[in-house]
Amino acid sequence: MDTAVxxxxxxxxxxxxxxxxxxxxxPSISAGPSHSGDVRRSARWLADYLHNSGFPxxxxxxxxxxxxxGLPAVFAQWPAADPAARTVxxxxxxxxxxxxPLDEWDSPPFEPVERxxxxxxxxxxxxxxxxxxxxxxxxxxxxxxxASAPPVTIKLLVEGEEESGSVHxxxxxxxxxxxxxxxxxxxxxxxxxxxxxxxxxxxxxGVVDAQIDVYGPERDLHSGSFGGAVPNPLHVLSGLLADLxxxxxxxxxxxxxxxxxxxxxxxxxLFAKLPFDEKAWLATAGNSGxxxxxxxxxxxxxxxxRPTAEVNGMWGGHTGAGGKTIVPKxxxxxxxxxxxxxxxxADVPGMLRQFVAERTPEGVDVAVTCExxxxxxxxxxxxxxxxxxxxxxxxxxxxxxxxxxxxxxSGPEADLADILGAPLVFIAVGLDEDQIHAPNERVDMGLLxxxxxxxxxxxxxxxxxxD
Amino acid sequence: MDTAVxxxxxxxxxxxxxxxxxxxxxPSISAGPSHSGDVRRSARWLADYLHNSGFPxxxxxxxxxxxxxGLPAVFAQWPAADPAARTVxxxxxxxxxxxxPLDEWDSPPFEPVERxxxxxxxxxxxxxxxxxxxxxxxxxxxxxxxASAPPVTIKLLVEGEEESGSVHxxxxxxxxxxxxxxxxxxxxxxxxxxxxxxxxxxxxxGVVDAQIDVYGPERDLHSGSFGGAVPNPLHVLSGLLADLxxxxxxxxxxxxxxxxxxxxxxxxxLFAKLPFDEKAWLATAGNSGxxxxxxxxxxxxxxxxRPTAEVNGMWGGHTGAGGKTIVPKxxxxxxxxxxxxxxxxADVPGMLRQFVAERTPEGVDVAVTCExxxxxxxxxxxxxxxxxxxxxxxxxxxxxxxxxxxxxxSGPEADLADILGAPLVFIAVGLDEDQIHAPNERVDMGLLxxxxxxxxxxxxxxxxxxD
Numbered sequence: 001m002d003t004a005v006x007x008x009x010x011x012x013x014x015x016x017x018x019x020x021x022x023x024x025x026x027p028s029i030s031a032g033p034s035h036s037g038d039v040r041r042s043a044r045w046l047a048d049y050l051h052n053s054g055f056p057x058x059x060x061x062x063x064x065x066x067x068x069x070g071l072p073a074v075f076a077q078w079p080a081a082d083p084a085a086r087t088v089x090x091x092x093x094x095x096x097x098x099x100x101p102l103d104e105w106d107s108p109p110f111e112p113v114e115r116x117x118x119x120x121x122x123x124x125x126x127x128x129x130x131x132x133x134x135x136x137x138x139x140x141x142x143x144x145x146x147a148s149a150p151p152v153t154i155k156l157l158v159e160g161e162e163e164s165g166s167v168h169x170x171x172x173x174x175x176x177x178x179x180x181x182x183x184x185x186x187x188x189x190x191x192x193x194x195x196x197x198x199x200x201x202x203x204x205x206g207v208v209d210a211q212i213d214v215y216g217p218e219r220d221l222h223s224g225s226f227g228g229a230v231p232n233p234l235h236v237l238s239g240l241l242a243d244l245x246x247x248x249x250x251x252x253x254x255x256x257x258x259x260x261x262x263x264x265x266x267x268x269x270l271f272a273k274l275p276f277d278e279k280a281w282l283a284t285a286g287n288s289g290x291x292x293x294x295x296x297x298x299x300x301x302x303x304x305x306r307p308t309a310e311v312n313g314m315w316g317g318h319t320g321a322g323g324k325t326i327v328p329k330x331x332x333x334x335x336x337x338x339x340x341x342x343x344x345x346a347d348v349p350g351m352l353r354q355f356v357a358e359r360t361p362e363g364v365d366v367a368v369t370c371e372x373x374x375x376x377x378x379x380x381x382x383x384x385x386x387x388x389x390x391x392x393x394x395x396x397x398x399x400x401x402x403x404x405x406x407x408x409x410s411g412p413e414a415d416l417a418d419i420l421g422a423p424l425v426f427i428a429v430g431l432d433e434d435q436i437h438a439p440n441e442r443v444d445m446g447l448l449x450x451x452x453x454x455x456x457x458x459x460x461x462x463x464x465x466x467d
Numbered sequence: 468m469d470t471a472v473x474x475x476x477x478x479x480x481x482x483x484x485x486x487x488x489x490x491x492x493x494p495s496i497s498a499g500p501s502h503s504g505d506v507r508r509s510a511r512w513l514a515d516y517l518h519n520s521g522f523p524x525x526x527x528x529x530x531x532x533x534x535x536x537g538l539p540a541v542f543a544q545w546p547a548a549d550p551a552a553r554t555v556x557x558x559x560x561x562x563x564x565x566x567x568p569l570d571e572w573d574s575p576p577f578e579p580v581e582r583x584x585x586x587x588x589x590x591x592x593x594x595x596x597x598x599x600x601x602x603x604x605x606x607x608x609x610x611x612x613x614a615s616a617p618p619v620t621i622k623l624l625v626e627g628e629e630e631s632g633s634v635h636x637x638x639x640x641x642x643x644x645x646x647x648x649x650x651x652x653x654x655x656x657x658x659x660x661x662x663x664x665x666x667x668x669x670x671x672x673g674v675v676d677a678q679i680d681v682y683g684p685e686r687d688l689h690s691g692s693f694g695g696a697v698p699n700p701l702h703v704l705s706g707l708l709a710d711l712x713x714x715x716x717x718x719x720x721x722x723x724x725x726x727x728x729x730x731x732x733x734x735x736x737l738f739a740k741l742p743f744d745e746k747a748w749l750a751t752a753g754n755s756g757x758x759x760x761x762x763x764x765x766x767x768x769x770x771x772x773r774p775t776a777e778v779n780g781m782w783g784g785h786t787g788a789g790g791k792t793i794v795p796k797x798x799x800x801x802x803x804x805x806x807x808x809x810x811x812x813a814d815v816p817g818m819l820r821q822f823v824a825e826r827t828p829e830g831v832d833v834a835v836t837c838e839x840x841x842x843x844x845x846x847x848x849x850x851x852x853x854x855x856x857x858x859x860x861x862x863x864x865x866x867x868x869x870x871x872x873x874x875x876x877s878g879p880e881a882d883l884a885d886i887l888g889a890p891l892v893f894i895a896v897g898l899d900e901d902q903i904h905a906p907n908e909r910v911d912m913g914l915l916x917x918x919x920x921x922x923x924x925x926x927x928x929x930x931x932x933x934d
Contacts, residue, residue, distance in 0.1 A: 205691060209790035218753025223803055224672060224876025228775030229760045230752055234800075235708065235778055242709035245702070282830075285697055286685025286796075289830025293696045308695030311702055312793050313784035318801055323676035323838055325803045326779050329753075333701075334785055336690055336792045363749075363756025371790055409691025 002396055004144035005456045009136060009449050016136045016452070017119065017445065019049060023094075023128050024112040024121040030071050030095035030164040039160050042094045043072040046131075046158060050076040053135050054142075055156075061176070063161065063168035070168035071095060071160035075179070078138070080463075081149040088462055089155040089182035091416055092131035092189055093162035096123040097437045104439035118442040125434035125443035130188040131158055133429070133448050137455025144456070151463040155182060159412070162189070166412040173419040184386045184423055184462060185416045188451070190407060191430035193274055195444060199403040200391060201426035202267075203304070203379035206339035207410040208348040212240065212356065213367040214331045220317070221327040231363040233331040234316050240359055240366075241333060244309045248295040251309040251337075253351040254358075261341045263305050267382055270404045271300050304406035308338040338408065345374025378414040379406075380424050389461035390425040390454075397453040427454055469863055471611035472923045476603060476916050483603045483919070484586065484912065486516060490561075490595050491579040491588040497538050497562035497631040506627050509561045510539040513598075513625060517543040520602050521609075522623075528643070530628065530635035537635035538562060538627035542646070545605070547930075548616040555929055556622040556649035558883055559598035559656055560629035563590035564904045571906035585909040592910035593903035597655040597895055598625055600915050604922025611923070618930040622649060626879070629656070633879040640886040651853045651890055651929060652883045655918070657874060658897035660741055662911060666870040667858060668893035669734075670771070670846035673806035674877040675815040679707060679823065680834040681798045687784070688794040698830040700798035701783050707826055707833075708800060711776045716761040718776040718804075720818040721825075728808045730772050734849055737871045738767050771873035775805040805875065812841025845881040846873075847891050856928035857892040857921075864920040894921055 009016075028042035029035040043060045050058040057077040064070030074094065080086075099109040099122050107113050112121030119129070138150060157180060159169055173180060193199040216233040217226070246252050263271075278291055278299055293302040302308075316331030318324035337348050349370040360366045380387045382404050394402045417424050429451040435441050476483075495509035496502040510527045517525040524544040531537030541561065547553075566576040566589050574580050579588030586596070605617060612618075624647060626636055640647060660666040681700040688697070713719050730738075745758055745766055760769040769775075783798030785791035804815050816837040827833045847854045849871050861869045884891050896918040902908050 207691070207792065209792070216754065221752050222876065223775075223777045223779065224674070224805065224874070225770065226752055227770075227777040227803070227805055227875070228773060229758050229766045229769040230749070230754055231756070231759050232777060234781050235712070238705045238708035238778065238781070241702065241705035282697070285688050285693055287683065287697055287830050289698070289828075291696050292698050292828060292830060299696045302696040303692065303694075306695060308690075310690045310694040310699060310792070310794060311705065311784070312690065312791055313786045313795065314701050314705070314798070315782040315786040317778070317780035319780045319782040319799075323801060323803060324779055325674065325676070325777070327777060328780065331781070332786075334790060336694075336790060338691065338694055361756075361759060363754050363759060407691070408694070409689065 005140045005453055008140040008143045009452050012136065012139070013449060016132070020119070020129060020132050021112045023132065024123050025110050027110045028095050028123070028160070029098050030161050031098050036071060039071045039095055043074050043160055046074045046094055047076070050074070050135065050156065053139065054078065061172065063172050073160050073172060074156065074158040075176070076156040078150055078154045080151060080153045081147070085152050086183040086462055087153040087155060087181065088184050088186055088459070089157060089180060089420065089422070090134050090186045090188065091157055091413070092127045093159045094128060094131065095160045095163050096126070097163050101439065106440055114445070117445055119445050120440060120442045122441050124441055125430045126436035126441065127162070127189045129443045129448050130428055130430060130451060133451035134188065134455045136452040140452060140456040141459055151459050154459070155180065162412065169412045170415045170419060173415055177419065180420055182420060182422050184425055185420060186458070187413050187416070187424055187426045188428050190426050190428040191432055191434070192428065193403060193405055195431060195447060197275060197403060198394060198398045198400065199274070199405045200387065200394060201405050201407055201428065202382055202387060203341060204377065204407040204413055205410055206343065206345055206375045206377035206414060208337045208339065208345045208374035209371040210335045210337065210349070210352055211369045212237065212333045212335065213369070215329070215365045215367070216363065217327065217329050220329050223325040223327050226327050230327060231361050232327050233364055234328055236361060236364050236366070237314070237316065237331040237333055240356060241311050241314070243359060249293050251307060253309070253355045255351055256307065259342045259344065260307060261379065263301060267404060268301065270382070271298070273403055274300065274405070276300055303408040305340055307340050307343060310336050310338070312336055338410070339377045341377045341379030343377060345376055348374065375410040376414040376418055378417045378424055384423060385465045386423045386425045386462070389465055390427055390458060393454045393457035393461045394427070396457045397450050427451070427458065472607045472920055475607040475610045476919050479603065479606070480916060483599070487586070487596060487599050488579045490516070490599065491590050492577050494577045495562050495590070495627070496565050497628050498565050503538060506538045506562055510541050510627055513541045513561055514543070517541070517602065517623065520606065521545065528639065530639050540624060540626040540639060542643070543623040545617055545621045547618060547620040548614070552619050553650040553929055554620040554622060554648065555926070556624060556647060556652045556887065556889070557601050558624055558652055558654045558880070559594045560626045561595060561598065562627045562630050563593070564630050568906065573907055581912070584912055586912050587907060587909045589908050591908055592897045592901035593908065594629070594656045596910045596915050597897060597918060600918035601655065601922045603919040607919060607923040608926055618926050621926070622647065629879065636879045637882045637886060640882055644886065647887055649887060649889050651892055652887060653925065654880050654883070654891055654893045655895050657893050657895040658899055658901070659895065660870060660872055662898060662914060664742060664870060665861060665865045665867065666741070666872045667854065667861060668872050668874055668895070669849055669854060670808060670844065671874040671880055672877055673810065673812055673842045673844035673881060675804045675806065675812045675841035676838040677802045677804065677816070677819055678836045679704065679800045679802065680836070682796070682832045682834070683830065684794065684796050687796050690792040690794050693794050697794060698828050699794045700831055701795055703828060703831050703833070704781070704783065704798040704800055707823060708778050708781070710826060716759070718774060720776070720822045722818055723774065726809045726811065727774060728846065730768060734871060735768065737849070738765070740870055741767065741872070743767055770875040772807055774807050774810060777803050777805070779803055805877070806844045808844045808846035810844060812843055815841065842877040843881040843885055845884045845891055851890060852932045853890045853892045853929070856932055857894055857925060860921045860924035860928045861894070863924045864917045894918070894925065
């Protein structure tokens with residue numbers, strides 16, 4: 001059967017890339033209002049394409065309100081022949097990043113061209129190519145099985161605001177929760193370790209943003225008259241921030257690690273198989289020194305699977321030219337806390353307030369503010385049935401062992417897991433060198449076809465899972 | 468003899484205040500160029516007044532260069548009859564602070580008026596009143612002794628840039644070192660504890676300004692991709708600043724206290740006699756909490772007689788609205804170190820560099836910059852013959868015990884001591900409530916006359932010292 005899938009994909013690659021190029025020609029930039037018409041055209045194009053590909057349902061979903069409209073998402077559905085079959089929701093996005101600086105592109109960003117097995121153009125990897133391979137994969141499955149419906153009910157949700165903060169996404173998920181209901185969510189918007197090291201992402205970190213404000217005297221004081229005898233808000237703040245980590249690099253908020261799901265031995269072993277070149281990685285950060293962080297964990301583990309506390313900004317007192325001998329009246333810091341499963345963003349403000357209260361000296365007031373509800377971490381254990389099914393599908397397509405990664409960042413995927421209450425499986429074939437968000441974005445055309453092949457196998461693998 | 472001095476001063480108070488009002492009417496504001504002509508008129512007025520009062524030498528001394536002129540000082544000299552007598556140099560200044568906000572003055576700042584025993588006007592206390600009482604004091608001494616020359620050679624140096632940073636003062640002292648040579652310098656530009664608690668200042672702290680710059684990655688990094696695994700410059704800087712003080716509030720620079728002259732028991736006892744209301748003092752700082760600082764020292768001792776390290780400003784990373792999840796590429800802090808006798812400002816940069824080097828983790832670079840040579844502390848021991856002479860003169864004038872204070876700030880007085888190599892004696896009758904540098908500056912007219920009386924006695928007391 002795998003041969004039939006492969007043959008179908010090989011036979012239809014021309015049509016597939018022709019369609020993708022059509023879509024990539026639409027400059028669906030979601031940042032700023034100037035391309036909102038193009039984002040709408042992109043949604044319309046996709047809905048039409050899905051409809052023409054056989055999806056019985058293919059709709060453009062508006063977001064926001066009539067008074068303050070957002071950018072549209074696309075929803076499509078193809079029911080399984082068996083009404084008792086599982087439902088799979090595929091998530092991706094059809095909006096793209098801005099293209100500046102334009103003069104660094106080798107060819108115009110919305111006139112896609114092929115070069116050395118790569119397809120160049122804004123959105124080729126992030127995320128139009130990775131959305132579209134699902135359609136080719138499904139067609140290959142149907143053709144190779146001589147079937148007219150998939151073995152699972154397939155839903156697609158392709159949002160139009162991912163590159164501008166997914167501002168209406170959670171609202172949309174809540175509004176359409178019933179129609180989006182699924183047993184598993186397949187996310188196709190991440191990347192693999194390398195072309196020759198195919199891998200699956202199994203989680204993303206959550207995040208909570210916070211600000212600490214330290215207030216001391218009513219006005220800046222002359223440091224000759226008061227220095228050394230009243231608390232200095234910058235000293236207090238420096239002390240708080242220095243105390244955020246202990247000597248082992250662990251975050252000192254009370255109870256911060258209580259709910260952290262530890263790494264399993266199996267996952268650590270699989271992480272360790274990844275050919276990670278720490279020096280090269282440090283060089284991408286412009287850092288010629290050493291990595292550092294929580295003791296007892298590798299760099300990869302620190303970024304992907306351990307929570308952090310990071311000071312993102314700090315200011316107070318005199319910051320202009322020359323000297324000004326003052327005890328400043330206040331000092332401020334912005335922080336972000338990256339969370340891993342199963343930490344709860346709602347716990348962090350209380351922990352931070354307790355941490356601060358335990359360290360606030362007399363004579364200053366310290367305020368802690370957390371912005372919004374934060375983003376929950378999302379995580380799919382590598383031994384979960386859904387991840388195992390995805391891995392088998394990828395191994396059939398790539399013909400080699402599939403390793404595991406995670407993402408250190410945070411995204412709307414957590415909302416999918418939370419609001420829809422379904423496990424996530426990350427199936428993606430993008431690469432770090434695809435230059436997403438940068439000039440000359442590209443995608444490896446051969447890998448996109450491997451993605452389609454994975455998608456063709458995935459439905460059987462998911463359908464075969466015991467209930 | 469004291470009666471004769473008092474009678475003379477009482478008889479001539481009308482002429483004295485009439486002259487002072489003339490001088491106060493000249494708006495000799497040294498900040499900015501708009502009043503430079505008035506500063507020159509003020510210098511000319513003083514030189515003429517000194518000449519008319521009997522000083523054989525009374526000159527206006529230009530500062531700076533012809534191409535970049537500064538504001539003029541006034542120099543005067545009245546030799547002792549005995550060529551072997553000591554030489555005393557009196558220091559003060561004839562320039563004044565700006566007067567904004569004008570609408571907060573009860574009467575125009577350069578139209579001096581008397582009210583309830585106070586003389587109101589810009590410069591009344593700081594420093595024209597305190598310069599001029601020396602002339603009345605000398606006249607009283609001459610009249611009461613029937614003499615035509617003082618018992619010590621008296622020199623006056625009255626600068627015109629004190630309120631704008633004394634930018635040419637050290638240069639002037641070096642240029643005119645020979646003509647300014649003196650055995651003791653009498654500084655009349657400070658204040659007493661209170662009208663009913665007359666006191667002498669015995670020292671001022673020095674100061675060194677420094678900046679610490681921490682450089683990490685070449686650009687701001689995404690905290691999701693790098694946070695928790697590379698050094699964060701803001702964490703490093705917070706750690707450095709938090710480490711600047713130990714748990715006892717002592718500064719941790721290596722060797723920082725090695726040259727510090729400890730407080731003597733006598734000085735601590737005299738400090739403790741000052742009626743210091745800590746709550747009221749904290750209230751002037753808008754601080755409702757507790758004082759804090761180096762363990763084992765009172766608030767007064769901390770401000771006046773102990774060295775400090777103060778963070779005056781700090782900045783790095785995202786400081787605007789909202790959150791930005793970055794590991795910032797750099798972080799910066801401005802610091803000032805207040806020094807006491809016999810610390811040397813030239814030692815501080817090396818100590819700070821060593822402190823930083825011992826705490827710099829791999830992966831960041833830390834630069835330490837110190838601005839200029841710093842200001843040396845100045846200090847006259849309370850048991851030195853010159854201070855004791857000054858104290859006796861004040862006790863004769865005030866008829867009660869004279870206590871001691873110091874100044875926590877730093878000023879050009881250190882240059883006088885350093886460049887001229889003479890001990891300082893602070894004789895001043897200003898008060899904290901004189902509102903110097905603020906609207907409605909005033910001086911207690913009775914205290915100015917006590918200042919004149921002190922000055923009349925001071926020459927005998929200094930002349931009587933054993934060589």
